[in-house]
Amino acid sequence: MTTLLEMHGISKAFAGVKALSDVNFTVRQGEIHALVGENGAGKSTLMKVLSGVYPSGSYDGSIVYDGEERHFRDINESEALGIIIIHQELALIPLLSIAENIFIAGPPSRFGVIDRDAVYKRSQQLLAKVGLNEAPDTLVTNIGIGKQQLVEIAKALSKQVRLLILDEPTASLNESDSAALLDLLLEFRSQGMSAILISHKLNEVARVADRITVLRDGRTVDTMDCEAGAVEEDRIIRKMVDRDLEHRFPKREPNIGEPVLKVENWSVYHPLHAGRQVIKNVDFHVRRGEIVGIAGLMGAGRTEFAMSLFGRSWGRKITGRAMLHGHKVDLSTVSRAIDAGLAYVTEDRKQFGLLLADDVRKNITLANLGSVATGRVIDDIKELRVASDYRNRMRIRCSDVYQTSGNLSGGNQQKVVLSKWLFTDPKILILDEPTRGIDIGAKYEIYCIINELADAGKAVIVISSEMPELLGICDRIYVMNEGAFVGEFDRAEATQEKIMRVIVRKGERLVDRSLERKLEEKLLGEVHP
Amino acid sequence: MSDKTVALPEARKHAGFLKANLREYGMLLSLFAIMLFFEFVTDGTLLRPLNLTNLVLQNSYIVIMALGMLLVIVTGHIDLSVGSVAGFTGAIAAVLMVRYDVHFIPASIACLALGALIGAAQGYWVAYFKIPSFIVTLAGMLVFKGLALAVLQGQSVGPFSPTFQKLSSGFIPELFPGAGALYPTSLLIGAMLALGLVYVSVKTRARRASHGVEVEPTGFFALKNATLFGVIIYFTYLIASHRGLPNVLVIMIALIALYGFVTARTTIGRQIYAVGGNEKAAKLSGIKTERLTFLTFVNMGVLAALAGLVFAARLNTATPKAGAGFELDVIAACFIGGASAYGGVGRVAGAVIGALIMGVMNNGMSILGIGIDYQQVIKGLVLLGAVCLDVYNQRR
Numbered sequence: 001m002t003t004l005l006e007m008h009g010i011s012k013a014f015a016g017v018k019a020l021s022d023v024n025f026t027v028r029q030g031e032i033h034a035l036v037g038e039n040g041a042g043k044s045t046l047m048k049v050l051s052g053v054y055p056s057g058s059y060d061g062s063i064v065y066d067g068e069e070r071h072f073r074d075i076n077e078s079e080a081l082g083i084i085i086i087h088q089e090l091a092l093i094p095l096l097s098i099a100e101n102i103f104i105a106g107p108p109s110r111f112g113v114i115d116r117d118a119v120y121k122r123s124q125q126l127l128a129k130v131g132l133n134e135a136p137d138t139l140v141t142n143i144g145i146g147k148q149q150l151v152e153i154a155k156a157l158s159k160q161v162r163l164l165i166l167d168e169p170t171a172s173l174n175e176s177d178s179a180a181l182l183d184l185l186l187e188f189r190s191q192g193m194s195a196i197l198i199s200h201k202l203n204e205v206a207r208v209a210d211r212i213t214v215l216r217d218g219r220t221v222d223t224m225d226c227e228a229g230a231v232e233e234d235r236i237i238r239k240m241v242d243r244d245l246e247h248r249f250p251k252r253e254p255n256i257g258e259p260v261l262k263v264e265n266w267s268v269y270h271p272l273h274a275g276r277q278v279i280k281n282v283d284f285h286v287r288r289g290e291i292v293g294i295a296g297l298m299g300a301g302r303t304e305f306a307m308s309l310f311g312r313s314w315g316r317k318i319t320g321r322a323m324l325h326g327h328k329v330d331l332s333t334v335s336r337a338i339d340a341g342l343a344y345v346t347e348d349r350k351q352f353g354l355l356l357a358d359d360v361r362k363n364i365t366l367a368n369l370g371s372v373a374t375g376r377v378i379d380d381i382k383e384l385r386v387a388s389d390y391r392n393r394m395r396i397r398c399s400d401v402y403q404t405s406g407n408l409s410g411g412n413q414q415k416v417v418l419s420k421w422l423f424t425d426p427k428i429l430i431l432d433e434p435t436r437g438i439d440i441g442a443k444y445e446i447y448c449i450i451n452e453l454a455d456a457g458k459a460v461i462v463i464s465s466e467m468p469e470l471l472g473i474c475d476r477i478y479v480m481n482e483g484a485f486v487g488e489f490d491r492a493e494a495t496q497e498k499i500m501r502v503i504v505r506k507g508e509r510l511v512d513r514s515l516e517r518k519l520e521e522k523l524l525g526e527v528h529p
Numbered sequence: 530m531s532d533k534t535v536a537l538p539e540a541r542k543h544a545g546f547l548k549a550n551l552r553e554y555g556m557l558l559s560l561f562a563i564m565l566f567f568e569f570v571t572d573g574t575l576l577r578p579l580n581l582t583n584l585v586l587q588n589s590y591i592v593i594m595a596l597g598m599l600l601v602i603v604t605g606h607i608d609l610s611v612g613s614v615a616g617f618t619g620a621i622a623a624v625l626m627v628r629y630d631v632h633f634i635p636a637s638i639a640c641l642a643l644g645a646l647i648g649a650a651q652g653y654w655v656a657y658f659k660i661p662s663f664i665v666t667l668a669g670m671l672v673f674k675g676l677a678l679a680v681l682q683g684q685s686v687g688p689f690s691p692t693f694q695k696l697s698s699g700f701i702p703e704l705f706p707g708a709g710a711l712y713p714t715s716l717l718i719g720a721m722l723a724l725g726l727v728y729v730s731v732k733t734r735a736r737r738a739s740h741g742v743e744v745e746p747t748g749f750f751a752l753k754n755a756t757l758f759g760v761i762i763y764f765t766y767l768i769a770s771h772r773g774l775p776n777v778l779v780i781m782i783a784l785i786a787l788y789g790f791v792t793a794r795t796t797i798g799r800q801i802y803a804v805g806g807n808e809k810a811a812k813l814s815g816i817k818t819e820r821l822t823f824l825t826f827v828n829m830g831v832l833a834a835l836a837g838l839v840f841a842a843r844l845n846t847a848t849p850k851a852g853a854g855f856e857l858d859v860i861a862a863c864f865i866g867g868a869s870a871y872g873g874v875g876r877v878a879g880a881v882i883g884a885l886i887m888g889v890m891n892n893g894m895s896i897l898g899i900g901i902d903y904q905q906v907i908k909g910l911v912l913l914g915a916v917c918l919d920v921y922n923q924r925r
Contacts, residue, residue: 119791242800313813335815352813357873366803367814369796376795379738402743420814 001302002029004163005195010061012050019045020059020218027163027194032185034197034205037215037240038467039175045197046215047165049285051085052078066162086152088171092140099123099136102155126154130184146177153184164188165196170204171299182208200297202233202504214239237500249472250444252451254491256475257288258325259461261342261428268308268483278315280305280483286428286459291450293474294463295499301483302463303347306430310344311337324427338367341427343418347436349410353417356406358397361387363405363416368424390419394449411442418449429453430461435469447473467496479503535747536890556867556882559915563886567893574896575889578771581764586697586843588888589777590615590836592881594855595862596788597832599823602863603792605805605872606655606662608829609856610669614647615837616852617673623686623840623847626693633693643835647673649823656822670856687846697843700773706750709843712773719765719774722782723758730754777839784832789877801825805872861908862887865915886911 005027012020020042027033035043048054050063054070056266063070065081072078075085092101099119100107108118124134132150134143140151156164166185170178178201185195185208199205200449206214206226214221214236221239261284268279278301286292294302307314309322311334322331324340331337337344346416364387365372372383387401394415398408405416414434421429431450435443450473454460466468470477478493479487479502485501568575577583582776594611601608618640625636641896651669655662687696731754738744745753768774803811805820812818836855841847866883868875887908894904 181735234756265923310813311815333815334813335817338815346810346813351807352809354804357806358802362799362803366799366816369799373796376797378796378799380794381737381742383611384742386742 003027004029004066005050006064007046007050008062008064010046010059010063012045012049012054012059019217020049022114023061023215023218023220025213025220025223027196028210030189030192030194031210032189032195032197032208034209034212035215036199036202036205036212036236038465041240042218043215044167045218047085047167047196047198047313050078051075051165068103079159082160083165084156084159084161084163085165086149086156086167086169088168089149090145090152092148092151094141095139097137097139098127098134098143098151098154101140101151102126102136102158105159115267115474118195122158123154126157127151129157130154131180132511134382144177146173146181149177149181150184153181160274161193163194163196165198167198168200169197169400170199170201178204200504202236204235207231212236216240222388233504234497234501235458237497237504240500248468250448250451252454252473254289254291254475255455256290257457258284259287259521260325261286262321262323262326263309264321264323265324266309267302267318268315269317271314271316274316277463278483281320282480282483284478284485286461288455288459289454290476291454291460291474293470293477294461294480295467295470295477295503296465296480297503298465300479300480303432304483305480306344306432306461306463309337310334310342310430313344338383338424338426341425342429342430343367343421343424343426344430345414345421345432345434347433349413349417353420354405354413356404359402360391360396360405360416361401364390364401364419364423367420371423390423394419394422395445409442411438411445414438414442415449418446424454426458428459428461430463432463433465434462435464435466443469467499470494471496548801556879560882560886560889563889563893567889567896571893571896575893576767578767580892580896581767582771582775584777584888584892585778585781586767587766587892589697589775589781590652590840590843591855591858591862591888592781592884593784593832594829594838594859595866595880595884596784596877597825597829598859598878599788599863599866599868599875600792600801600876601662601829602860602868603805603872603875604822604825604871605808606822606825607860608651608662608666608669608826609646609860610651610666610673611829611836612831612852612855612857612861613670613673613677614644614830614833614852615840615855616847616850617647617677617680618644618834618837619841619851620677620680620686620847620882622841623689624680626689627686633690637693637838640838641831642679644830644832644834644837645827646830647826648749648833651830652823652826653827656819662826672855677851681847682850685848687844689842689845694842694845695776697775697777698845699776701776701779703773712769715769715773716765719761719769723765726761727754727758780839785877785881792877797821802873804876807873838857858887859884861912865912868921883915 001105003026005025007023007025010020010023011018023042023046025033025035025046028148035046037043045054049059050072052075055073056071060162063072065083070078093104096104098149102123103119107114108122109115120136127134127136127150130150130153132154140148143151153164153406163188169181174183182204185197189195197205197209209226211223211225213223216239224236263282263284265281265283266279267277267281270276270278282305285306294305296302305316308318309331312318312332313334322329329340331340331342340365350356355366359381365383367380372379372386384401390396396408396412396415396419398412405413408416418431434450437444438446447469450460450462462470462474471494475491475492477489477491478485478498479489479499487499489498499508564575575584594615598608598611621643622636622640625639626633631639647669651662651665654660654665700712701714701718703712730750734744734750744750768778792801800811800816801812801821803816804821808818834844837852840851844851862884863875863880864870864876864883865886866879866881868880890908890911891904894907899907
């Protein structure tokens with residue numbers, strides 16, 4: 001087999017943080033090459049380098065494609081040579097038809113006028129190729145997500161694809177749609193097309209891949225050949241997560257008390273798709289002085305769970321019971337949740353956390369303005385004292401508390417958001433991706449703050465996609481997948497392998513539990529009619 | 530890097546302080562420059578007591594509405610209907626007072642309540658249904674313009690009772706009549722206002738200094754207060770040498786003080802800025818963003834109604850065309866005054882200065898005999914220039 005693509009010694013850094021270092025990656029003609037790794041391992045970055053999203057010159061290393069060294073300056077140049085990438089979030093325009101979407105970039109035209117007949121006819125041919133039985137003039141919004149995925153592939157085919165890159169193509173598909181998609185990939189392979197498959201679902205990877213490359217922390221760990229025999233999932237998982245956990249996390253002696261917050265049978269529906277249950281009747285609790293982690297992949301429903309709890313800030317038809325110190329508590333609005341002692345530190349501080357144009361002082365007091373006011377009049381001296389106090393305690397590095405928060409570094413912005421919530425004096429803190437986009441040093445400081453909070457008797461919930469982080473700081477870890485908790489580990493028994501295993505081998509327990517619950521409800525209903 | 534607990538040495542360097550406040554002083558300076566320019570080219574007509582009084586009367590309703598518009602713009606919205614609403618409430622006032630002989634006090638109260646209702650009706654769609662304010666108030670603009678026409682049956686209705694006219698064209702009563710050419714009561718009020726302002730700023734400074742908080746450099750502070758004092762006294766003197774303080778100026782100053790205080794010092798003011806700065810973050814901080822947006826529109830409706838009354842009283846008649854185009858002057862005043870079209874930024878003082886800049890330009894150009902055609906061209910260019918300058922300054 002000849003080599004189609006050879007990426008050699010690829011390195012790429014963002015503002016000093018290395019996202020990729022010396023990555024080597026090859027794809028042969030007519031093979032499916034799977035790329036696996038944790039969140040943040042560098043898979044997407046590598047694909048963006050390949051497709052020219054990060055233009056030549058912004059990274060080190062060389063790309064040889066089809067026998068020639070290439071320097072793609074943008075995505076059009078890579079597409080012209082048949083490198084097509086399909087992102088996890090589909091790039092289709094909902095209110096245009098399938099045909100219009102397929103030919104969105106360059107519809108067949110005569111003298112600048114779109115040739116509608118040709119568009120229709122060619123769309124039909126392409127849809128037949130991908131096995132989608134829909135009329136080309138159907139609006140994309142009217143077909144399901146699985147079919148939309150096929151439209152994306154038809155779109156790729158319309159561009160004379162030679163190397164198809166699929167980023168988590170089955171993440172939002174059900175079993176049968178996933179199977180159909182993988183079969184399609186195998187069929188294309190037999191016709192000589194190459195593909196790069198990025199996936200967390202190792203069973204799928206094992207089914208279709210010819211080779212598997214594992215990325216970890218921006219480096220190639222290994223490339224495994226599947227032809228020699230099926231590669232064990234465990235072996236892949238170990239390679240994905242293996243890492244030194246010492247010295248990255250401050251030590252702490254946990255002092256755990258009684259349960260503070262208990263959530264039972266919590267269910268949340270998607271705000272736009274009425275029928276989609278995002279959080280599926282979960283139970284959850286956290287104790288005084290305890291740090292509880294919620295692990296899971298992106299899109300597992302962790303943020304949605306946290307936000308639905310915090311004043312119903314996300315989702316619709318929210319049902320379930322929330323108990324604070326054993327009493328039912330009303331968390332139906334954000335201010336009630338704050339009054340009850342909850343605080344939610346968002347994963348996206350720029351969009352949901354900070355008033356970027358305002359200074360540090362105003363941001364810190366925002367959620368508890370009443371405490372720095374007499375009546376409704378703000379006491380500016382008191383406010384300044386509070387802000388300065390948090391600035392010193394949290395070691396926020398800024399010239400003074402009048403500095404615009406948008407000009408601070410990520411770590412310092414995070415400390416401002418944390419300060420804001422600490423100033424509300426919460427009993428329960430939900431920290432959603434508290435160290436995302438923060439350098440190592442600032443991470444350590446955030447961990448220390450989290451430890452101090454737990455030692456002060458607060459219940460801390462940490463949502464993180466970085467598993468080592470959860471293992472390093474949490475006393476107990478829930479594993480969430482597809483809106484349900486599929487595992488729960490104590491500090492002593494939790495390992496990355498175990499967590500990864502319940503995520504990639506999801507399904508069975510999930511079904512069991514929901515059945516169990518239905519049965520239980522039925523029985524209870526019979527006992528107490 | 531050091532974790533020493535420092536008392537409160539937040540005092541900024543003097544240069545830094547000036548720089549941070551340059552924007553505000555810059556605006557004030559441009560107003561002065563424009564006034565000086567017109568004073569010069571009109572051979573002193575601009576600041577003649579009669580003209581100055583007229584200037585105040587002509588622009589009072591713009592200033593009043595700019596206060597409400599500023600809040601609307603700060604929350605990240607816009608209200609295009611204010612001119613029509615002002616015209617409509619003026620029409621209702623005329624119908625009530627002239628056709629049905631209702632006393633002016635209940636009639637005025639009814640009009641203000643009507644303004645609140647109109648604001649609530651529009652704010653409801655914007656705040657709770659998330660319909661873009663541009664569309665809702667564009668609809669409102671058409672609706673209330675049409676309703677004003679319908680209520681007046683296409684005719685002008687007037688004149689009003691002399692007491693109601695006093696709202697716009699009256700002056701405060703003179704307590705010491707026959708004291709000469711000047712109106713001593715007005716002078717006294719002006720002097721008290723000037724002294725009061727200086728007293729408050731000295732006290733605030735002392736309080737901050739005693740807590741070790743940043744204060745302006747002493748020389749600068751003294752100069753600023755002396756200038757402020759001098760300017761107020763001078764303008765009071767000018768006004769007092771005509772017929773004294775107009776009633777509407779008293780209302781205006783009271784409203785400016787109230788809105789200035791609410792926006793800068795109260796929790797609700799802070800929360801309004803937070804809604805405009807980042808609505809999602811504000812909501813997640815427990816702020817009732819919808820309700821605040823709703824209330825800013827209610828407030829806008831009340832102020833538009835008040836402006837409508839003032840304008841009707843000034844013309845002494847309600848005409849179907851009253852209020853046409855006011856919204857543009859009001860919105861322009863806010864943007865010239867440094868409000869951001871993206872929300873979250875803007876100050877009451879800025880909006881007032883913006884309105885005065887527009888007013889002085891209108892007045893000065895009219896004195897010069899520049900036609901209404903080129904007046905609009907120049908005003909448009911000033912608006913664009915002011916905002917461009919602002920954006921440029923922020924980028925630096």
